[in-house]
Amino acid sequence: MSKLTPTPGQTVGPFYGYALPFNKDNELLAPGSPGSIRLQGTVYDGAGNTIPDAILEIWQPDSEGNVVQRTGSLVRDGYTFTGWGRGSVGNSGVYTFTTVNPGPTAPGAAPFISVAVFARGLMNRLFTRVYLPENEEALANDPLLSSLDPERRKTLIARRDPDGGLTWDIRLQGGDETVFLDFQQDGSLDPVTENPA
């Protein structure tokens, strides 16, 4: 357990739009370049309405499964894959990234992209993962996925589009709510409700 108590998060608010976005923020590589795919989806609230003021970040290994530690995400040179991107949803709640299929970081591991979600009205960022739909054996052996019941598990697995891209929606609330993750082992962080069970 940590020695120091962490600083609390706060909502990103409504006015991040002139501060957090930057040129090519959602293009981890140039659209149309060899190996590039589109990752896209829609962000929904608990009433099933699209959220027009959410911003997402993805962080992923390269197509070989290597964790990249290269600078240059904010000023992309068009050639260096940094593994990180930021994408604002548009007015219809749709986000888009251009990236590569992440590779497995260990033999037999299920490849996934780590995702952080921010929105007006969302008090603190949420973490989740989006898995590639192929390789059912790897998905079945994944420590996180195998700890979830099937209905919830499917919220973390993208659909493969006919053009080779991925579609993955985020539901902040509701029956088919996306699984969001708590990485702190002591259970002290991220209280969801006033009286957590």
Added chain:
Amino acid sequence: MPQDNTAQALESEELVPPAEPHAAHDGKKVETQADLSAEISAIGDRYAQALKNGKGPETMPRLDYAPYRSSILRHPTKSLHHADPETIELYSPAFGHQDVHALESDLTIQHNGEPQGERIIVAGRVLDGDGRPVAGQLVEIWQANASGRYVHKRDQHPAPLDPNFTGVGRCITGADGSYSFTTIKPGAYPWKNHLNAWRPAHIHFSMFGSEFTQRIVTQMYFPGDQLFPLDPIYQSIVDQDARDRLVAQYDHELTSPEWALGYKWDIILTGSKRTWTENEAYGDAGDEE
């Protein structure tokens, strides 16, 4: 050089999320500060009782905090799923001086003239849960100007824009985790959560740790703000000690003579899960140049 994006932001339709749509906009009874304050204190009373009954202190905001009306449909209703971070989550993206120009940390020099308002320096350190400095990482800030107006098309608050102030800054932390911004003290900002709702003056902060699980976006406040008890966003952190962690301290040592008042604010990220190598523990500038 920092971008002059004032005009660009005001003209772009893409950068227009709706402002808080609640009070007096939907035909419902207008909710007053008294209504909201009653809800806020009821939640606070129940938390105080829970502490007395032996519950541990909370350190984060409630995701489910109805007094902030926009949170009602935007919080998960299922408990967050406990997971051990794996591979990619145990690392952070790398940022360096290719990404951020040194001048981006001074929000008062991005235009041709001096911005209006009280010039301030906000500085501190980014540390992980074990007190290790987070070196070579990205810090981003954004804020309203001195009159409480954001450079954002949907901000309709009839306070003046300042042609010499955009309110966006970035920097890369030093080897000791330090950051420093020169800016203008932001004004209080009215929003439409309820009738006569005002946000305490604040600066939005976005930080990365050494691991992606430490990613944080938060808000820094100024000491002694009279709006603290009234603000549902500040109050969504129900624990006073935790709220205090978002309030900077006036620091006369940091104040620059004849120039700017100094405020000190340290950020503690959540604990790290990765086993660190000696090199990492001693700090890496995170920059390949």
